[in-house]
Amino acid sequence: MSDTTYGVVELTAAINDSLRDRFGSGVWVVGEISGLVDRGPHTYFTLVEESADGKAVLNVQLFANVKRTITPILRRSRLELADGTRVRVFGTLDVYPPTGRLGLKLSDIDPEFTIGDIGAAREALLARLLAEDLIEANRRLPLPVAPMRLGLVTSVGSAAWHDFCNELERSGFGFDVSAIDARVQGDEAEEMVAAAIRSLGRRGVDLIVVIRGGGSRNDLAAFDAEGIARAIATSPIPVFTGIGHEIDRSVADEVAGRAWKTPTACAGAIVDMVGEYVSRAENAWVDIVRLSTARLDGAGVSLMSTAQRVARQTHVAVSRSDERLASRARRVSAVRRRLDDETNRFDRASQRLTRAAGAATLAAERQLDDRERRRGLLDPSRLLQRGWSISTGPDGRIVRSTADVASGATLRTRLADGVVVSTVDEVERDG
Numbered sequence: 001m002s003d004t005t006y007g008v009v010e011l012t013a014a015i016n017d018s019l020r021d022r023f024g025s026g027v028w029v030v031g032e033i034s035g036l037v038d039r040g041p042h043t044y045f046t047l048v049e050e051s052a053d054g055k056a057v058l059n060v061q062l063f064a065n066v067k068r069t070i071t072p073i074l075r076r077s078r079l080e081l082a083d084g085t086r087v088r089v090f091g092t093l094d095v096y097p098p099t100g101r102l103g104l105k106l107s108d109i110d111p112e113f114t115i116g117d118i119g120a121a122r123e124a125l126l127a128r129l130l131a132e133d134l135i136e137a138n139r140r141l142p143l144p145v146a147p148m149r150l151g152l153v154t155s156v157g158s159a160a161w162h163d164f165c166n167e168l169e170r171s172g173f174g175f176d177v178s179a180i181d182a183r184v185q186g187d188e189a190e191e192m193v194a195a196a197i198r199s200l201g202r203r204g205v206d207l208i209v210v211i212r213g214g215g216s217r218n219d220l221a222a223f224d225a226e227g228i229a230r231a232i233a234t235s236p237i238p239v240f241t242g243i244g245h246e247i248d249r250s251v252a253d254e255v256a257g258r259a260w261k262t263p264t265a266c267a268g269a270i271v272d273m274v275g276e277y278v279s280r281a282e283n284a285w286v287d288i289v290r291l292s293t294a295r296l297d298g299a300g301v302s303l304m305s306t307a308q309r310v311a312r313q314t315h316v317a318v319s320r321s322d323e324r325l326a327s328r329a330r331r332v333s334a335v336r337r338r339l340d341d342e343t344n345r346f347d348r349a350s351q352r353l354t355r356a357a358g359a360a361t362l363a364a365e366r367q368l369d370d371r372e373r374r375r376g377l378l379d380p381s382r383l384l385q386r387g388w389s390i391s392t393g394p395d396g397r398i399v400r401s402t403a404d405v406a407s408g409a410t411l412r413t414r415l416a417d418g419v420v421v422s423t424v425d426e427v428e429r430d431g
Helices: 008-023 064-076 111-131 159-171 189-201 226-233 251-255 263-377 380-385
Strands: 027-039 042-051 054-062 086-096 101-109 149-154 176-181 207-212 239-243 258-260 390-392 410-415 418-423
Touching: 008 086, 027 054, 042 064, 054 064, 064 101, 064 111, 086 111, 111 226, 111 251, 149 159, 149 189, 159 176, 159 207, 159 263, 176 189, 189 207, 189 226, 207 263, 226 251, 239 251, 239 263, 251 258, 258 263
Parallel strands: 054 101, 149 176, 149 207, 207 239, 239 258
Antiparallel strands: 027 042, 027 086, 042 054, 086 101, 390 410, 410 418
16 A cells, blocks of 8 residues: 555546556547537537446547537538437546546547447348348338328428428328327437327328438437337338438338338328329229210110111001001990990880889789788777677687686686686587
């Protein structure tokens, strides 16, 4: 153990001397950018690396003079420093005395490392998707012939959103657009875009469109993310992309049903699909009209020929019918004459019958009157009025003979004005 005692300033200077001795004019460091912030003309961030032992963090300072040098390098490579980007940077290590923190003063950057890292991750993801047969899955879905109901995933209100919607409006077609606002770069982009695609897949739209404007490789990195790629590949609805990259195709483009370089080009392609459908429909209508006209003309000629044939046949049939009708009219006249003769005979017979019936009725009435007169003469009440009487025995039977009466029997004798009850004392029989 050393007995040397350092002041803080001395120790800080000694550490910095040791760092210069150990790392010379500088050191290359690899890590992921986190907490990037601009303070005036300077930029500050930390490099982070995960390991089995935990997370290691190194503070990085990018001062304005160096920033002016590396900005064109990044621009040529279409890169930007952003959180989540893995970089390989060069700089000198020192401990800043006022804070006592170790930091790296960035002086150079290796853009090829970041490009290669992005490319390697991209190729690894494509290999996994290919192994699962997902690269062509969305492309195999049948495209709608006239996609009028569109599901749009983008940053609503952005230039990309305006470009896309303006292109649709200029077409004059009545598109129905359901837009879901989503971040298209940064840490939340992957989850938001993937969720929006899945949501639109359940809404019954004809086509899902994912768009964003141009940007650096970092800005477009979300569209190389696995979550978005799988959401597109497994969508039940065809997905079109219009991501504003100039050279490279994103993984989202690779798995999409169709891909275009800009939102405007994507909208134009959709307009063309609808226009082609309208054109085919109009051409089909023209063909229908032409064929219908030709068939109607042919049918008119055929109908005229048929009408003439029918007229001739009708004329012949009518002439024959007239002859048959005249013959039948003659037969009807003969029948009518016979009917008149029969009617006359019937009238005469009816008259004879009426006279005979009158005579028969008169004779019947006379006979009836005679019988009524006879019946009156035989009416018991008249006989009683003339002095006759009617006797009945105990059993109610009329006494017609002495044999009907026994001695001691009671008789009831009806007279014209009443009944006499008597008892038989003796019966005298003639002879």
